[in-house]
Amino acid sequence: MSDQDPVIVVGAGIAGTAAARALQRAGHSVTLLDSAEPGRATSYGNAGFLSLDSLIPLARPATLKKVPQMLMDRDGPLTLHPPSLPWLLPWMARFARASLSPAEVQKGTDALKALMLEADVAWKAEIQASGLGELFQTRGALYVYESEAAFLGTDEMRGLQMNKGTEFEVVSGDRARELAPGLSPHIVRGIHYPNGTHTINPYRVVATLAERFAADGGTILRGRVRGFGREGANGGNRVTSVQITDQTLPAKAVVIAAGRASGELTRLLGFNAPLVAERGYHVMVAPDNVRFDLPVSPPERGLFFTPMEEGLRIAGTVELAAPHQPPSWHRADLLLKHLKAIFPGVGGAEQSRWIGERPTLPDYRPAIGRAPRLANVYCSYGHQHLGLTLATASGRLIARQMEGEALASALAGADPGRFG
Numbered sequence: 001m002s003d004q005d006p007v008i009v010v011g012a013g014i015a016g017t018a019a020a021r022a023l024q025r026a027g028h029s030v031t032l033l034d035s036a037e038p039g040r041a042t043s044y045g046n047a048g049f050l051s052l053d054s055l056i057p058l059a060r061p062a063t064l065k066k067v068p069q070m071l072m073d074r075d076g077p078l079t080l081h082p083p084s085l086p087w088l089l090p091w092m093a094r095f096a097r098a099s100l101s102p103a104e105v106q107k108g109t110d111a112l113k114a115l116m117l118e119a120d121v122a123w124k125a126e127i128q129a130s131g132l133g134e135l136f137q138t139r140g141a142l143y144v145y146e147s148e149a150a151f152l153g154t155d156e157m158r159g160l161q162m163n164k165g166t167e168f169e170v171v172s173g174d175r176a177r178e179l180a181p182g183l184s185p186h187i188v189r190g191i192h193y194p195n196g197t198h199t200i201n202p203y204r205v206v207a208t209l210a211e212r213f214a215a216d217g218g219t220i221l222r223g224r225v226r227g228f229g230r231e232g233a234n235g236g237n238r239v240t241s242v243q244i245t246d247q248t249l250p251a252k253a254v255v256i257a258a259g260r261a262s263g264e265l266t267r268l269l270g271f272n273a274p275l276v277a278e279r280g281y282h283v284m285v286a287p288d289n290v291r292f293d294l295p296v297s298p299p300e301r302g303l304f305f306t307p308m309e310e311g312l313r314i315a316g317t318v319e320l321a322a323p324h325q326p327p328s329w330h331r332a333d334l335l336l337k338h339l340k341a342i343f344p345g346v347g348g349a350e351q352s353r354w355i356g357e358r359p360t361l362p363d364y365r366p367a368i369g370r371a372p373r374l375a376n377v378y379c380s381y382g383h384q385h386l387g388l389t390l391a392t393a394s395g396r397l398i399a400r401q402m403e404g405e406a407l408a409s410a411l412a413g414a415d416p417g418r419f420g
């Protein structure tokens, strides 16, 4: 290993490509390494929303309380893949512990607030720097509620958003129907975020970042990481190379950004990332009769309706599963039922369906920054529902840390070393 060797970023999803761009701008020679084409895994098919006002971690008492009821309903917003249950139990126990600990919830809230402020700045800068303007639209966003009780459950979130200075307006059902024509008459309330931003094609965001990275001198390499070389015979605290199937690549530093598979790599490096696949689905339908141009979410159903360049995308819900399990396509069928319930008469024939694996740690906080006990390994994984939103911020933070800057204390909750 020498200072001339590149920083190797493992994983070319949104987390890895955004980190590669930030490191490149900081003056490093960078190799972006993936076993597949950039952007073809989970970053391909998300709902496309920059969720900059998600300020409370999902691991909290209110979510935990709803879990048993949600799990009884196979068609509900949260389910689990039954054969995966034994594999999931330790993760679920950790999730329960994190949710019930006020100190842990606070750490998550502090980290999210700091990350969201950084993300706002980071996306504006990246959109400009990488010429992504045509892929993003600021048309607002609308959350819709089917009962007053569901709306009242948003008190805590709205309080935090008010403190942060988020612009939003609570609207009546009728006003919600004006903002999103076609919305069902049974919607009683909405929250309108006039500054909400979404992308019309999350895959093209990653692909364009990767193209710009290569055009600016970055190297994109195809290969599955199998191991790491360390300094010294007994494995020092510096990684000197990355092994792929038929090659050993010298590395000045390494960034682990391999989404759900990151835990397999951290194990090789001697630290833990207890990630599950929080599977979500999308269905693309022909944009028949779509007269709204902003993302609309009924949060109680755990999904978004996002107008995209190739049609209307219905994306979301959660199915906890062990890795490498076959998809449960009935979850995609359910998305079409949700469309009929919330937007009767909107959307035409199904064009495609997709499954993705959100990389989720049990405390619903990402892992960002230097790895424990290793001098030159950095992490950007575990972004769960917020990977698109937080990718550019995570990349910039890693680049700054590599330059010797300490991360803000509010980000302690995202320390990759917290699982040992």
Ligand SMILES: Cc1cc2nc3c(=O)[nH]c(=O)nc-3n(C[C@H](O)[C@H](O)[C@H](O)COP(=O)(O)OP(=O)(O)OC[C@H]3O[C@@H](n4cnc5c(N)ncnc54)[C@H](O)[C@@H]3O)c2cc1C
Pocket (backbone or CB within 6 Å): 010, 011, 012, 013, 014, 015, 016, 033, 034, 035, 036, 037, 038, 039, 040, 041, 042, 043, 044, 045, 046, 047, 048, 049, 050, 051, 223, 224, 225, 226, 257, 258, 259, 260, 261, 262, 265, 279, 280, 281, 282, 315, 316, 317, 355, 356, 357, 358, 359, 380, 381, 382, 383, 384, 385, 386, 387, 388, 389, 390
């Ligand atoms: C239905 C759904 C809706 C969503 N909506 C939103 C949204 O609106 N807003 C938002 O912010 N987020 C959203 N998300 C979350 C977001 O999509 C994810 O958090 C994000 O895509 C994760 O990106 P990633 O780069 O970490 O992982 P990935 O995109 O999965 O990329 C990981 C990459 O690592 C590579 N890799 C893995 N192992 C190895 C190895 N050993 N060697 C080499 N390469 C390897 C893989 O091939 C892959 O390309 C949604 C997710 C889903 C499923």
